[in-house]
Amino acid sequence: MSNPSLLILPGDGIGPEVMAEVRRIIDWFGDRRGLRFDVSEDLVGGAAWDVHGTPLTDATMAKAQAVDAVLLGAVGGPKYDTLDFAVKPERGLLRLRKEMDLYANLRPAQCFDALADFSSLKREVVAGLDIMIVRELTSGVYFGEPRGIFTEGGARVGINTQRYTEGEIARVARSAFELARRRRNRVCSMEKANVMESGVLWRQVVQEVHDAEYPDVELSHMYADAGAMQLTRWPKQFDVIVTDNLFGDLLSDLAAMLTGSLGMLPSASLGAPMENGRPKALYEPVHGSAPDIAGQGKANPCACILSFAMALRYSFDQGGEADRLERAVQAVLDRGIRTADLMQKEGGRPVGTRAMGDAVLAALEASL
Numbered sequence: 252m253s254n255p256s257l258l259i260l261p262g263d264g265i266g267p268e269v270m271a272e273v274r275r276i277i278d279w280f281g282d283r284r285g286l287r288f289d290v291s292e293d294l295v296g297g298a299a300w301d302v303h304g305t306p307l308t309d310a311t312m313a314k315a316q317a318v319d320a321v322l323l324g325a326v327g328g329p330k331y332d333t334l335d336f337a338v339k340p341e342r343g344l345l346r347l348r349k350e351m352d353l354y355a356n357l358r359p360a361q362c363f364d365a366l367a368d369f370s371s372l373k374r375e376v377v378a379g380l381d382i383m384i385v386r387e388l389t390s391g392v393y394f395g396e397p398r399g400i401f402t403e404g405g406a407r408v409g410i411n412t413q414r415y416t417e418g419e420i421a422r423v424a425r426s427a428f429e430l431a432r433r434r435r436n437r438v439c440s441m442e443k444a445n446v447m448e449s450g451v452l453w454r455q456v457v458q459e460v461h462d463a464e465y466p467d468v469e470l471s472h473m474y475a476d477a478g479a480m481q482l483t484r485w486p487k488q489f490d491v492i493v494t495d496n497l498f499g500d501l502l503s504d505l506a507a508m509l510t511g512s513l514g515m516l517p518s519a520s521l522g523a524p525m526e527n528g529r530p531k532a533l534y535e536p537v538h539g540s541a542p543d544i545a546g547q548g549k550a551n552p553c554a555c556i557l558s559f560a561m562a563l564r565y566s567f568d569q570g571g572e573a574d575r576l577e578r579a580v581q582a583v584l585d586r587g588i589r590t591a592d593l594m595q596k597e598g599g600r601p602v603g604t605r606a607m608g609d610a611v612l613a614a615l616e617a618s619l
């Protein structure tokens with residue numbers, strides 16, 4: 252049997268630096284756990300635009316479609332801010348999501364105990380926090396037509412369209428219910444059914460899928476604005492939150508900040524099962540390309556490393572090895588080893604990207 256295949260797209264800014272550490276982790280699993288991957292690497296975002304004049308070539312897109320999982324670093328940077336919308340680095344990422352049909356974006360917000368004091372909220376509000384935001388990723392206002400800037404009666408008008416079919420809602424709702432069954436069995440669905448028809452339909456379809464297929468899961472509904480408020484008031488009331496593309500973009504950033512450490516948060520974007528039974532999948536850290544610290548060896552590689560842990564769990568059925576990697580990261584934090592982003596308050600010397608990778612590798616070794 253051939254090894255599972257991974258396409259690595261380091262992208263821009265700190266992407267290449269943090270991905271270099273992930274590659275060492277991948278090699279460790281090959282050498283020490285017999286989990287070998289066929290790894291290939293390619294360009295995305297500004298890095299692809301620099302070479303090819305497009306943020307994602309057709310050839311790279313085809314590779315992404317063919318592999319078992321894609322691992323992405325980050326895209327974007329000030330150098331590309333003035334580019335035409337159609338060739339901005341972000342379009343490369345959006346094309347991957349859309350053409351791979353990665354409709355379920357899993358964004359865990361977990362508060363590592365060693366980092367609870369970094370949150371802007373009180374320790375007791377966030378310590379032990381473990382919630383999962385499931386964001387619809389291939390539809391809604393991000394992709395709805397018509398869209399554009401038009402002229403009406405001599406004045407410009409900017410238009411985007413929020414559009415959801417019931418099939419699109421039902422499939423992401425199923426992802427959320429399935430996840431909840433493996434967690435604390437609760438789903439809260441968020442929309443704006445008080446002002447948007449798409450929200451009314453969203454609420455109906457989520458309820459229908461629940462009643463027909465997942466009556467054992469506890470389901471509640473919340474308006475997304477109230478959801479934002481509840482997330483900051485008492486986030487531990489939530490287990491799984493399912494919401495649309497735009498609300499999910501906002502709420503997942505909010506939830507990420509609760510944990511106090513954007514540099515720690517991974518994500519998985521999953522689509523329908525392929526022929527081999529594995530879901531189409533792309534894994535990426537929630538943080539961006541951080542151009543201000545790019546190239547300095549300071550970036551925290553943990554979010555990207557934990558994204559690989561999600562790949563082990565959701566693509567390769569290696570939950571035990573994913574646990575091992577997550578525990579290794581936790582052990583490093585417990586020992587007080589910190590990159591600069593995790594050092595707002597106390598003194599002490601931060602370690603760099605490479606040293607953080609070394610520490611995780613040492614913790615992996617110690618786990619054997």
Ligand code: IPM
Pocket residue numbers: 341344345500
């Ligand atoms: C995210 C990002 C993206 C989004 C950008 C980079 C296009 O904010 O993944 O949350 O808006 O979806």
Ligand code: MG
Pocket residue numbers: 500501504
């Ligand atoms: Mg975002």
